[in-house]
Amino acid sequence: MDYTKLSSYVDSRKQEYLNELSRMIRIESISADLSKKVEMVRCAEAVSGLMREAGIENVKPFETEGNPLVYGEYIHAGDNPTVLVYGHYDVQPVDPLSEWETPPFEATMRGDDLYARGSSDDKGQLFMHLKAFEAFGKLNEKIPVNLKYIFEGEEEIGSIHLEPFIRSHKDLLKADVVVISDTAMYGRDMPTICYGLRGMAYLELSVSNSTIDLHSGSFGGAIENPVHVLADIVSRLHDRYGRVAIPHFYDDVVEVSKEEREEIARLPYSDGEFLRQSGALATYGEYGFSTNERLWIRPTLDVNGIYGGFTGEGAKTIIPSKATAKVSMRLVPNQKSEKILGLFESFINQIAPPTVKVTVKKMHSGEPALTPIDHPAVKAASAALEHVFGRKPYFIREGGSIPEVLTFQQILGAPVVLLGFGLPDENSHAPNEHIYLRHFYDGIKTLAIFYEKLSM
Ligand SMILES: [Zn+2]
Known part of the structure; x- marks a missing residue:
């Protein structure tokens, strides 16, 4: 494909793209709002329509007990890779409505941005994939990879029916790589791959003594206090270097290469901005690592809440029967949640005194995800971004998790590339959501080139 031709073709279509996207945006597909059921179906139909117009084949909605999933494909590239594109057509609620400067479902241009609910998350980005596909046909170019599309309408309410659907349609969705455009770039004109x-x-960790609170005069001093024990346990979960003190906790942590750490250090970062965002007084964390490293490549343990005994007004003289802490651990490759939960439990059993009963209740867990930066799909995405944006992309990680990524990775066994074109300050879940239009147009070009680079 001639990239100059592609670029001028996309530039020549800008107004039509905006008109079409605005039509999709007008549909109030708020998945959290049960009174919008009809809108959800209408939006799934609108997405199907756009897919068919683009030339995507076998487009069909799959009904679920919730909102429909929309599937489509174009399989004409023989042995070349198969790419599965995921996106979502549902959006976040819009309240507080009074804070919107223009109506949330009327796409409005202001400055370099298009304002509307869903403009960035994720209707705008889903739309970019469809237009990247369409460009090949309009330019009489052969689609260089096999493409499959799956768009859901429940991402903002926890993707309830996505996982069972992927499980029961493994063959239909089988792919060499999954691409998700639903994340943000590190900053304006800073191409980024996550x-x-x-x-x-x-x-949940509980320490208990008796079944009822005891009188601190009749029993105090002669019976161990569960709140004291819990506080002692919590204080022993970290060492003074900010490391988690559970034996073998770091055994499976992949040591990050020098190159990768240099890549992280290359990112524009300032403590001042980080502290401004967090409202905290100072940064803190594991000795020997930078803030971004602490967030991305190192595991953590945090007590999310602690409670026990009397916390009401006034005074009450008791030895509490029970004290509880909620604990979350963020894991990095190649830690396994089951093993880490086991290590936590044995450490607690080892340090807890015999005077109390401790219980560890496992709650939810999810595995870390990583697509190596030298994976061919990441390289293709990197080359495409570099071509369009004129600079080498930044490679970042996320400190949090994106459940869909794991679902695809685990069930389909395919690596996931997060090629997002949003920006961190685009208010994706807040009033005045917007998308930076240059990223929107350049994203369409990037995705088309990415498809082609994947076939090379
Ligand atoms: Zn999203």
Whole structure:
């Protein structure tokens, strides 16, 4: 494909793209609002329509007990890779409505941005994939890879029916790589690929003594206090270097290469901005690592809440029967949540005194995800971004997790590339959501070139 031709073709279509996207935006597909059921179906139909117009084949909605999933494909590239594109057509609620400067479902241009609910998350980005596909046909170019599309309408309410659908349609969705455009770039004109997400292990730790609170005069001093024990346990979960003190906690942590750490250090970052965003007084964390490293490549343990005994007004003289802490651990490759939960439990059993009963209740967990930066799909995405944006992309990770990524990775066994074109300050879940139009147009070009680079 001639990239100059592609670029001028996309530039020549700008107004039509905006008109078409505005029509999709007008549909109030708020998945959290049960009174919008009809809108959800209408939006799934609108997405199907755009897919068919683009030339995508076998487009069909799959009904679920919730909102429909829309599937489509174009399989004409023989042995070349198969790419599965995921996106979502549902949006976040719009309240507080009074804070919107223009109506949330009327796409409005202001400055370099298009304002509307869903403009960035994720209707705008889903739309970019469809237009990248369409460009090949309009330019009489052969589509260089096999493409499959799956768009859901429940992402903002936890993707309830996505996982069972992927499980029961493994063959239909089989792909060499999954591409998701639903994340943000590091900053304006800073092409970014997100290649790693932390996992999570969550638990509840309880320390108990008797079944009822006891009188602190009749029993105090002669019976161990569960709140004291819990506080002691919590204080022993970290060492003074900010490291988690559970034996073998770091055994499976992949040591990050010098090159990768240099890549992280290359990112524009300032403590001042980070502190402004967090409202905290100072940064803190594991000795020997930078803030971004602490967030992305190192695991953590945090007590999310602690409670026990009397916390009401006034005074009450008791020895509490029980004290509880909620604990979350963010995991990095190649830690496994089950193993980490086990290590936590044995450490607690080892340090808890015999005077109390401790229980560890495992709650939810998810594994960390990583697509190596030298994976061919990441390289293709990197080359496409560099071509369009004129600079080498930044490689970042996320400190949190994106459940869909894991679902695809685990069930389909395919690597996931997060090629997002949003920006961190585009208010994706807040009033006045917008998308930076240059990223919108350049994203269409990038995705078309990405498809082609994948076939090379
Ligand atoms: Zn989204």
